[in-house]
Amino acid sequence: MVTEVAPAPAPPPVARAGGRHLLHLILRDRIGAIGVVIVIVMTLAAVFAPLLAPYDPTAMSGHRLAPPSGTFPLGADEAGRDLLSRTLYGARTSLTVSLIVVSFAGVIGVVLGLLAGYYRGLLDGVISPMMDVLFSFPTLLLALAVVAARGPGTENLILALVIVFIPNFARVVRGTALSVSKEPYVESARAVGLSNTRIIFKYVLPNSVAPIAVQFTTTLAYAILIEASLGYLGLGVQPPEPSWGSMLSSGKAFMELSLWPSLVPGMCIMITVLGFNLLGDTLRDALDPRLRGRR
Amino acid sequence: MLRITLTRLVSVVPVLLGISIISFFVIRMIPGDVISSIMGQDFGDPQVEAEMRRYFGLDMPLHEQFLHWFGGLLQGDLGTSMRTGQPVLSEIAERFPATLVLAVSALVVSILISIPFGVISATKRNGLLDAASRLISLIGLSLPNFWLGILLVYVFSVSLGWLPSQGAGEGEGVLDNLRYLILPAVTLGAGLAAISMRMTRSSMLEVLNQDYVRTARAKGLGETVVVTRHALRNSLIPVVTVLGIQAGALLGGTVVVEQVFSWPGLGTMVIRGISQRDYPVVQGTLLFLALFYVVVNLLVDLIYVYLDPRLRSGH
Numbered sequence: 287m288v289t290e291v292a293p294a295p296a297p298p299p300v301a302r303a304g305g306r307h308l309l310h311l312i313l314r315d316r317i318g319a320i321g322v323v324i325v326i327v328m329t330l331a332a333v334f335a336p337l338l339a340p341y342d343p344t345a346m347s348g349h350r351l352a353p354p355s356g357t358f359p360l361g362a363d364e365a366g367r368d369l370l371s372r373t374l375y376g377a378r379t380s381l382t383v384s385l386i387v388v389s390f391a392g393v394i395g396v397v398l399g400l401l402a403g404y405y406r407g408l409l410d411g412v413i414s415p416m417m418d419v420l421f422s423f424p425t426l427l428l429a430l431a432v433v434a435a436r437g438p439g440t441e442n443l444i445l446a447l448v449i450v451f452i453p454n455f456a457r458v459v460r461g462t463a464l465s466v467s468k469e470p471y472v473e474s475a476r477a478v479g480l481s482n483t484r485i486i487f488k489y490v491l492p493n494s495v496a497p498i499a500v501q502f503t504t505t506l507a508y509a510i511l512i513e514a515s516l517g518y519l520g521l522g523v524q525p526p527e528p529s530w531g532s533m534l535s536s537g538k539a540f541m542e543l544s545l546w547p548s549l550v551p552g553m554c555i556m557i558t559v560l561g562f563n564l565l566g567d568t569l570r571d572a573l574d575p576r577l578r579g580r581r
Numbered sequence: 582m583l584r585i586t587l588t589r590l591v592s593v594v595p596v597l598l599g600i601s602i603i604s605f606f607v608i609r610m611i612p613g614d615v616i617s618s619i620m621g622q623d624f625g626d627p628q629v630e631a632e633m634r635r636y637f638g639l640d641m642p643l644h645e646q647f648l649h650w651f652g653g654l655l656q657g658d659l660g661t662s663m664r665t666g667q668p669v670l671s672e673i674a675e676r677f678p679a680t681l682v683l684a685v686s687a688l689v690v691s692i693l694i695s696i697p698f699g700v701i702s703a704t705k706r707n708g709l710l711d712a713a714s715r716l717i718s719l720i721g722l723s724l725p726n727f728w729l730g731i732l733l734v735y736v737f738s739v740s741l742g743w744l745p746s747q748g749a750g751e752g753e754g755v756l757d758n759l760r761y762l763i764l765p766a767v768t769l770g771a772g773l774a775a776i777s778m779r780m781t782r783s784s785m786l787e788v789l790n791q792d793y794v795r796t797a798r799a800k801g802l803g804e805t806v807v808v809t810r811h812a813l814r815n816s817l818i819p820v821v822t823v824l825g826i827q828a829g830a831l832l833g834g835t836v837v838v839e840q841v842f843s844w845p846g847l848g849t850m851v852i853r854g855i856s857q858r859d860y861p862v863v864q865g866t867l868l869f870l871a872l873f874y875v876v877v878n879l880l881v882d883l884i885y886v887y888l889d890p891r892l893r894s895g896h
Binding site for chain 1 (some may be wrong): 595596600603720726727731734833855860863867871878
């Protein structure tokens with residue numbers, strides 16, 4: 287095959303840094319290691335919630351607003367439901383929703399960004415202004431608009447957040463695709479007759495991996511926050527399904543009687559988001575050699 | 582300067598058009614029927630239904646509805662509330678000052694926190710204070726603002742009883758009303774401060790490494806003069822941009838924070854509109870907030886050009 291005869295010039299080393307090398311870079315940074323630990327613990331809590339939770343998260347009892355004790359390790363909420371169980375299932379809700387949202391938004395955004403950045407011309411002329419308009423709408427307001435139109439609920443929440451986060455990915459990928467497609471090694475790949483699809487998969491996409499990974503982590507952190515905010519406003523996952531945001535909203539109403547229901551879910555949101563933020567920061571530094579050692 | 586202003590103004594037009602199209606169609610995407618969802622249990626009388634349909638202009642084809650709505654929009658008509666029958670624009674006009682006051686105070690709070698701490702963090706790089714303020718700003722970034730609000734209410738209203746937790750205070754003196762503003766403004770401002778603090782620190786670090794700063798030091802100027810007169814001014818340019826980007830977070834944040842403190846602004850209005858399925862209210866408020874956001878960004882861009890002489894001649 288013609289394509290195999292011409293030795294393709296190697297893309298920049300960053301893209302080819304293997305997974306193990308990257309993990310090493312992240313863990314070498316103490317802050318990054320903390321981020322990794324938080325993310326792993328929270329993920330395990332979400333995955334094994336049914337095994338870890340002592341009670342059914344929606345089962346009510348007579349122990350309304352009970353303080354932490356042997357029976358209720360973190361206390362109970364206004365309906366006597368176990369806070370620990372609800373918080374564990376809340377992690378499940380929060381992480382599942384965010385992961386689905388960011389994956390869909392990521393795939394759609396990456397495809398749009400590649401089309402706009404690599405093919406330019408008419409495609410770029412259609413995609414970029416659309417992304418600009420979406421981007422010019424404040425995130426939470428755009429999500430509110432979609433939820434307002436479609437009604438509160440998990441599916442609509444996911445749809446809203448996917449729409450909101452597509453431009454983040456499209457913009458980043460369009461940028462790298464634009465610059466990579468002008469590189470000499472892409473020119474020569476074209477000259478030896480590689481198809482556009484192959485060039486995209488062989489050169490453009492691998493070079494976009496680093497910015498996509500960073501975007502993925504930081505967007506995940508943001509998605510958790512926005513999901514919690516919409517839940518707090520009563521527009522996200524609907525009760526009695528446990529979600530951190532809605533737990534805080536009902537907790538606030540009974541704050542004068544017990545602080546625990548307004549304390550525990552908020553703490554979890556903060557720690558989880560912090561974990562992803564720390565990971566994102568370290569990832570950015572590890573993947574962008576220019577920033578190394580500058581912090 | 583004039584040419585840049587005009588170019589920026591023109592570039593805003595497609596965005597505005599896009600925003601109005603989005604806000605029109607978002608409401609038209611509603612599954613089921615608006616009328617049946619408003620009428621609820623009274624649904625069933627076909628004559629009343631037809632009447633309402635005509636009243637809200639829903640009997641027209643979609644493109645005519647859009648033209649009708651857009652025509653009204655150009656004349657400042659955002660429709661009437663389906664619940665109260667009042668014009669949406671007059672309620673917005675009534676509530677906007679509260680939101681603006683909250684947003685501006687939050688911005689002031691965030692500047693008061695972020696600039697001093699960002700500068701100290703950069704000048705005492707890698708010191709204890711730097712580490713502490715970086716940790717605080719990271720936590721601030723990860724903290725949901727409504728939760729911070731809840732905690733502040735617990736400490737300052739429930740436990741200490743120092744500050745009111747709900748509303749904006751009406752019919753009292755200015756000083757009393759100010760007490761209502763403190764908690765919401767701090768709640769909203771703290772989150773913003775976290776981001777601007779990081780930005781101030783990194784741009785300050787960049788500027789402190791510049792040649793002209795070394796020159797200023799070399800000619801024997803005191804460190805305070807070097808930092809405040811030579812470095813800070815130049816490092817503020819990117820910070821201004823961040824504040825502009827923050828305008829979006831600020832507006833989104835007000836919606837949530839207003840809800841926490843029952844603040845009588847546009848945020849509580851839009852949430853009430855959503856829960857009552859009052860579509861013109863939701864549409865009008867979101868449109869207004871988006872417009873406001875675009876205008877703020879435009880202003881920030883122009884301030885940016887004003888602060889950085891290189892941009893005035895360049896693009």
